[in-house]
Amino acid sequence: MPDLTDEILELIRRTSSDLPADVEKRLRASVEKEAPGSAARGALETILKNVELSRQNSTPICQDTGTPIFYVKYPEGWSTRKLRAQIRTALAEATKRSYMRPNAVDAIYDKNSGNNLGGDDFPYIHFDEVEGDELTIELMLKGGGCENIGAQYSLPDSRVGAGRDLAGVRKVVLDAVQKAQGQGCAPGILGVAIGGDRGSSYLASKEVLFEKMGSLNADPKLAALETQLAEEANTLGIGPMGFGGQTTVLDTKITGLSRLPASYFVSVSYMCWAYRRRKMVVRENEVIYD
Template identity: 80%
Template sequence: MRDLTQEIIELIRRTSSSLPPDVEKRLRESIEKEEPGSAARGALETIMKNIELSRANSTPICQDTGTPIFQVHYPVGWSTIQLKKQIRAALEEATKKSFMRPNAVDAIYDRNTGNNLGGDDFPYIHFEETEGEDLVIELMLKGGGCENVGRQYSLPDNSLGAGRDLAGVRKVVLDAVQKAQGQGCAPGILGVSIGGDRGSSYIKSKEVLFSEMGTRNKDPNLAELEERLTKESNEMGIGPMGFGGKTTVLDTKITGLSRLPASYFVSVSYMCWAYRRRKMTVKGEEVIYD
């Protein structure tokens, strides 16, 4: 099987240092919405300078290079054992090159491993066999600040008056945004999963963040709720960095899962403005980066 270690290092470099164009565009558009001279506008202007500088110098956009979340879509014939070894080797090398911060800490003995590899589960890798012929590796880097403000609700939630329906989902998501304030590095992007068990629900709320900005759910009811949540989140006036301002949430993405009759979970994953996600496609001999 082909060795893709070098190509995966390049994927990591791009993800850490070069923000996707759709995210950059949204951020740039939001500058005009903030008052000239305000702290909110100043924050967004600094963010734009940082995006350009990181790309030019191949340095991390954010020093918290986060949890590396890999989604591997592989055609029949590829070995996931080999791919996992290559991804881990690439991550270790990318850390030596300062594209990544050593981020894996043994939680029991409080020791940083120094190479970004922790046990069998860090980095997080999800493999999915596909019917196509191309191998696709997606990577998202999700920092700890925004991960910490994620929330999971079990409906009904009496304190918010949230029942087991989309109206209830709306209420708990708005609550999550208010509680996050600027601590998840607003303006953020919301990944929302409805249903599942506690584990699958959180995983789905992150998976939905792999889609492009502005991607709406095919279900018109969910698409409408996505738009409404973005709009109403911004009415709360939390603003960039929580300084106060008009731009709190850039986009909302919702997905649904089957649930048990007894359970109704809503999981909210908050993604910071440094919404680092990139993709590489192996097409025959060629490797294409998005």
């Protein structure tokens, strides 16, 4: 089994400093929707300047390099124990090189480990064995500001008049966006999971954020709700940074899970505009970055 530490380090560098093309494209399109001279337009212009600068200098797009969330799909025969060790070594090195901020703080003793390594929970690494001979590693960096405004609803919710159906889902998601205001670094991207238990629901609301922007949901009902939610959220007028404006949400992604008869959870993971996610594929002796 090859040592992928250097390649994973490169994946981390790219993820932290180089915003994916689909996200940048959406941000560029949003600028034109904001009034010339408005604070909203100024915010988006600064954001785009920052995106270019970070890419040029290999510096973090955002100083909050977030929770590193790795999803590894490995063919039969790979050692997840070794892959975990390689990911951890690469992350510590990336922190030393200032691609990442030391972000792992022991919650009981309030001590920052200094190298981004906590217990087995930090970084978060998920392994899945897959068929075929390709290994893929996906990385998402999700900052604390947007993570803090994530929300979970248990339906029915009488405060917003939400019943146990997609109409109810629409209501609670709009409520979550209004409550978030600019706190999660709007314009944001919404990851929504319907069903599951409290844990699996929140997790799925993050996993759905690995999807590319603009890709259509295979379920026509969910595809329609995704479009409707992004459109309606943008009528709230919260705007970039909460300055007021047309662009509050860039995209919405929804996924469904099985639920217990008694439970109907809707989880909303809010992703900031600095939507950092990258993928690497290992095929024979070749490593390809997206």
